[in-house]
Structures are given as structure tokens and as C-alpha cells.
Amino acid sequence: MSTTLAPAPQTAPAAAAPPRRRTRVLALPEARWALVSLVAFLAALPLDLGSAPAWTYGPLYALAYAAGGWEPALEGLRALREKTLDVDLLMIVAALGAAAIGQVLDGGLLIVIFATSGALEALATARTADSVRGLLDLAPTTATRLREGGEETVPAADLAVGDLVLVRPGERIGADGTVVEGTGEVDQATITGESLPVLKRPGDDVFAGTLNGTGALRVRVGRDPADSVIARIVTLVEEASRTKAPTQLFIEKIEQRYSVGVVVATLAVFGIPLAFGADLTDALLRAMTFMIVASPCAVVLATMPPLLSAIANAGRHGVLVKSAVAMERLGEIDTAALDKTGTLTEGTPEVTAVSPVAGGDVDEDALLALAAAAEHPSEHPLARAIVAAARARGLHIAPADDFTAAPGRGVTAVV
Template structure:
């Protein structure tokens, strides 16, 4: 890309009231409907016709009833892959889709109408699912632009306000961002103090304080203060727009992935066509009857067709997909399931992936003078802080209130509540004035030696990667609360399992600050930590790993993870809190946010790949035996069909072994 995100990550946010939900208008998201795609309509029609014809045939209905329905199924399901195959022929390429259409028509020509129709339905459905996945991903990329508001309030030289489309904003314009609105353009704050939730860009869980001179990004959510912002980038070059371009480019440049059997598609197709023609022409040249030669050739095409080979590949992978789905992992295709087993390096996001994504009170530190007991106990300090924070909607405020509730502390009534953006909140509890907020601002009016002792305690809390919140009672420091985002249950075990499976320790890629990242990494056992990363830098880190020959899995949940998810060998999104773009861009989704399923699905994929190899051996032995029989002797058509269908059923049943619950338990224990 020509544009590079170079802005530094924002500092940790002090506690203050969160912004209310944005009232800025946004364009409605449009989802691709399944039946809106031509491929899906044709596949649905072919399947319905097949399901109508099959019981008629099996119950002995007149041939003209089910025959007409089969003919329509051939036409509706086969015309599109057939047409695409013919277009590929013009490029001197022969694909399996066209080969399957020919095999289906050949089966019909010798009376095996149902077998041919089933083949048509399978391939039409596969094509429809692929088209749907492609369209949904494109929708999600376009929908990312809905994060930015459609209009912005531009200020003229006299201070007048004018609502204009964000596309009309130019560099140098000044815009007004009211409380609760989304920022309309990338720029720099000229006037005002507020907090801005920019998790969509940086992934940092807490709102970032914004004062004059600080940078803001389009699509981020303003808090309780009003901001005047000078536009520094055109709408087409905003951070959000660049994320869209990065996702699109990563998706386009990602090497096309094929299932194992598709990698030999050309050679097999050409070889089968050439062999079928030879089986027909050679006996005919030596005086064999035309009907006999045609029957032998059609029998050869039936027994040599790759139906068993296709089913050798698909049932294990689809069974693995179904088993993973039962345990909360949505794998979007058989190709993805195959790729999961190839992963040999893992890059993990922090907030919302390895952690719960919500701050929690981890320590309560009352202040004490040297040689004396603290004026307030832990419970009293937390009770006062929770009482003042209860009217606030800031994430840190909710964490303090929740901590008091979990400890069973009584709720106190407050009066004269006041919130100051970038500083904190103040209220009267009983007869005491209590302030809770950012230490740096609240300590400005505190004298010595209390100020020095408080700064030492704040430094101790922040040195461990926690966010420090200061509590003042009647303008005297009473204590410090330490808050942090907790690791998910089993995060350390998951990291260890991934290292064992891939042979290399996972990497932590996060937009959060280095201290918080280092603290989490130490807790879960990660040594390679890359913090303060913007979306472009996460993408660069993944490309760096892949340039060294690694097949990288990226696990993330936010918009800022989407470019890396798209570029990675395999992208996995956390489902519950994941952004729409991350969920659509990723190849797999952890629906229940259970980290332990990540290594389990890798192990399950590897088991599926081993079953694929087994099935290919079985299918190859059957095909070779039947082909040899047809060429050397005289293979009766019914026996050829029975052998062909029998091998198909056998490999199918073998592949279904991964549906068993024991298969998942074995994968978890790997």
C-alpha cells in the first residue's frame, strides 16, 4: 500500500464517564441473502428437482415423470458449471467441473440417470456455497465504512455550523464533534477535552483522553466532551478507509487455496478424457461394434470418474467441520479445515482474545502514613469509590461498581455528582466529598508529603501493567485502585498447547500499551510481545512471519485485526465480542470464545487430513482395480457401477468417523 499508518498508539485512559451511544446517522448494513445469488438459486432448484424425482423413481412411477424431473435437475444445476468449463476450455484449461458434467451426461447416456443427477447436485451446491462466502466477505468490507458518520458539522471562519457529507471535508477544515457523536474525519484536536473510544482502530479497551494537540480518527466514538477538530486527511485516506483497502488487498493477494485433489485436477482430467477416447476409439479401429465400444468407454468413464476421490476428501473435512461446530467453532469451508492443519505459527491479539476485554479491579491499596495504619480499610475505600462511580457509564466505573457488588459491600447514596472529562468524577457521600479519577490530574492540588507517598503507590500499581485510579476523600488521598483486563480462563494452557502443536511459541500482537501487554504475556507464557501496533503494523508483522516460511494463524476479534486476519494463512475470530468485519474476514469463528478450542480444532484438522490420505488410497485401489478389469477383461456395467458406488460409500463412511464425540476428545487431548 502507498499509505502507511504511522500514528502512535494512544495512552491509557483515565476514568471518566463513557460516551452515550452514538446518535450519528449511519448507513444500514446490507447482508447478502443466500437466494439472492444466482448460484444459490440454481443449486436450490436442482436439489429440489432431484428430491422430487428420486422417490418417484424408487416407487416405480412411470419413467416420464421422474425422467423429466431429472432432466430439469441436469439443466438447472449443470448449465452454469458447464458454461464455466467451456469458457475455461477456450483458455486451454480443463477443470473437474466440466469433467463431472460430462461424466453425468455419460451416466445418463447408459441409463444411470440418478447417479448423474446426484453428481450435478453435489457440484452445484459446492459452487453456491463458495459464491455465498465470497459475497458475504465483500459485504462486510464495504460495511466497515458505515463506522464513519455520513455527515459532519463543519465550522466556518465566523463560527457558524453547517452539516456537510464527510466526503466534502477537505484538509484544513474545522469540524465540531459533539458528545456521543462519531468523529467524521481523521484530524487533530484544536479545542476541548473528552475521551474517545477508539478500540476499532487500536484495540485498546479503554477510551483514550483527548486534549488540544491529540490526534483523533474517523469512526471513533466521542465521549462526554465537545471537541473542535482540524481535518488532516481526506475521507479517502482516513484510517478506516485504509483498513478497508488493506483487507481487500490482503484478500486478493492471498494465494488461492485448493483441496488436495484439486491440485492434480488438470492432470487427472486430461488423462481421464484421453483414456476414455482411447478406450472408445482403439477397439472401434479393430472392428469392435460401435455399441460395444461406446458401452465399454462409458463404463470406463463411470469407474474412472473421481466421485470416490472427491468423497475421499470431503467427508473427513465436513465431518470435522460438523464436530467442531458442535463444540463452538464455526469453520467456514472444507478448504479452511484443511488449512488449519497446516498451521505452524500463531499470532494472538490481546484485548478480547487472550483477555476478557473488560477491566476488573485487581487490587485495592489504601494509603498509609509511615508507621501508622491506613485511614480507610479496603472495604471502606471500595465502597466510597463504587458509590461515586455508580452514576457513571465509563468502563472503569462499571468495573469498580462490579467489584463492590462481588464483595457484597453495601451501596451508599450520593449527591452533587459531577463528571469532568479527562479528570474523573466527584460526589458527596454522606458528609464527605469523594473524588475518583486519573492520578495525574487529581494530585495537582495535593500537598506534601501526601502527594509524594501517593505518587509512589501509583507508580507501583502502574509498573505492573495495571491502570491506577486514585480516590480522594475531602481532597486527601485515601488510596489507589488497580484495574486490569483479566486473561480468559485457560489462556496459559492454550498458549502452551499451541506451542506444542506448532513447534513454536505464539506471538502477541496488540494495539494496547507495552506495560499491559508485557504483564499479560508474563501471565500466559508468551515471550515475543509486539505492543502499540496499528492495523498496518499488525499486517506487516504477519507478512514478516510468512516471509520466513511460516504458515501463520491469526486469532483476533476487532476491526483493527481484520487486515491481519485476511492476510494470514488462516484467520480465526472470537465470536461473542468480535466485530462484523473480523467475523466475516476470518476463516473460522470461535463462537463461544473458548480459547481451548483453538488448539483442538488444529488437532482435529490434522486428523481429518490423515483420513483424507487413507480415503485416497482406498479410492485409488478401487479405481485402479475396476479400470484394469474394464481394460483387460469385460467388466459388466452393473458390476462396474456397484464397484464404483461401493468405493464411494466406503470412503464416505470412513470419513464420517470424525463425527464421533471421541474424535473431539482425542483432539483436545493432543
């Protein structure tokens, strides 16, 4: 017998996803210096607390200070040359002040916290860039260009507007363009997020990096590969990721005033008691204690690193965040409007009901077994759902002959 089911065109197996480029933690200089600072501090800590001779832990503390503090100190001095005072220099002065009054451990802890914060921010930024640039890996490196008298394989980057490109089933499209010949279903999830393939006919637009599932397509290149939709998405997100959230802008706005205020207050805590006859050592101790307490560790750790980490985490789950501003505003959302039912699905269709024709001689199981037999050669998501439903019921899936798929219509097979 024969059976026709629709819609369930055949698709070629999805091409393996290209490897995602991922920045190694220790590839970042900030992470390496922070690690050296942390290891040196942790090595010195038990010696210090255990009343070991100072010569055993002093060099370790010095290494922790130098490894974790040289970069923020340099940034602070650069800012000072521009007649500004920022938290980088303030943190370093506070740490050195702690060491000056004998609180070397406290100063080292400030340095480690500050260095770790910088490393986390650098890592989050790098991972965000990895997630975004990983989209470019979806675009094929080569394409089949049609010329008079034959075809040639060329680098996708060499395609020009007006070129005619052949895209076989299972291949990724090399450039944005328009279908001029052929019919097939294209997986556009990388661009639109749609979980099911979209039928493409002559006149329809297709995008670089999307996967052609069925049928050979001839595509007229309409846009330079460097200006493809996916390349522009990457560019826009990279540019947007450099924007600053309102909280960060606020912190930067008050940073200068805060730093100046702390310095002035520290000088006051030191100078006023001294003017009234206080002991120099006691006045210095109070001033340095005040500066340590006022050092902006919480401010440093509570601004960009959490936002950048959230953006990177979203990127690893397939969500490209436009900017830090957008991410911060997510915390204010109390209502979400979804445009279609597929938005909340898992992207994997499932058979929910089997409805035989009323009065027919085929029951649900027999109908599902026939449908699964016909769909078994197909790789379409709906076909896989039908086959999975039949297997879940323990039904026998008979072999099918003369299988053909009609894109956008269904399949035909003899069972």
C-alpha cells in the same frame, strides 16, 4: 466527604452499532439455481427408486440437470473457446455421460454436488464482502463543520482537507484528522482492536468511525473521507480477498492437465477394448463409468469454499483476514507471540482486589462502596467494573453529588 479516583473519566454511552448488511442466501443466483436443482433431484429420487414410470421422474431429473448444470456448462464452453479444458466442462460431460448409459441418478448427483459447491463459494464470498464493507457503516453519514460565525451539518463525504469539525461526546468522528482543541477519550476498537478508550489531546490523531466518549473535540480534517484509514482497510482487504491460496493455485495449475488426462484416459478406456472386439455398449459403459469416478468432486469441494467460509466466519467475529493465503497459513502455526496482556482479555475490566490505606479507618467494603458511588454516573469501562464489583458484594451504592470527570485523570464526587 469527597473522593478522587484515577483513572476513570466519564464516557458517553456507546452509540448503537449500525446494522450490518448481510447478503440473503436466495439473493444469490448461484444459490437459487442450486436450490432448484436440489429440490428437483430430491423429488425425482423416491420416484426413481420406487420403480415409478419414467415419465414421472424424468422431467424432474431434466430440471435438476438444467438448473444445476447450465452455468458450469457455459463456463466450460467459454474456457473451451480459449482452447482450455477445465473441471467445469469435465463435470458436465461426466454427468451427461452417466445419463447416456442409463445412470441418470448418478449424473444428477454430480450436478447437485457441483451446483451446491458453487453456491457455497458464492455465499462465502458475499458474506466475506459483507463483513468487510460493514466497517464502512461505522463512519457517520453527517458531521458538524465549523465555519466563521457558526456551525453547519454536512454529509461526511463532503468534508475536505483542512475543514474544522466539531465532535460532541457520544458522536463518531467523521474523518481522519488531528485534534486541535479539547480533550477526551476515544474508543478506537474498530481500528486498533484496543478494548479501552484512548485519551486524545490537541496534536493527537483521530480516525473516522471511532467513537468520542468524553469531552467535545475540534478536529482538523487531515485526509479525504474516501481515503480514511477505515476505507483503506476495507479496500486492502477486498483486494487481498481476491488472492488465491497456494492450494488453489496448485489446483488451477494442474486443472488443465488433469482434465486433459481424464479425457485421454476415457477415450483409451473406450477405444482400446473396442479395437480388440469388445461390444460397443460395454465399452461405452466402462468409459463413462471411468469418467464418473474420475470426476473431480472432491477437488471442487476441497479448495476455495472452505477457505472462504473460514474468512467469512472470522469476519463475523471481528477478525479481518488479509487473504486466503494468510488463512491457509494459519494451519501451519504452532507458536503465537502476543504483544500485550490485553490481547487475551475479554475487553471488560474487572476489580480483582481492593486495598485500603494501611492504618486507615475504612475497610475494603466501605472503600468499594464509596468508589462505586462516585463512579456510578460514569460510563467508563473502569467505572462500570467498580460499580459491578460493589453490586456483586451486595453493597449499598449511595447517591453522589457534584460529579465531575477529568479525562485521563479520574472523577470527583461528593458522597
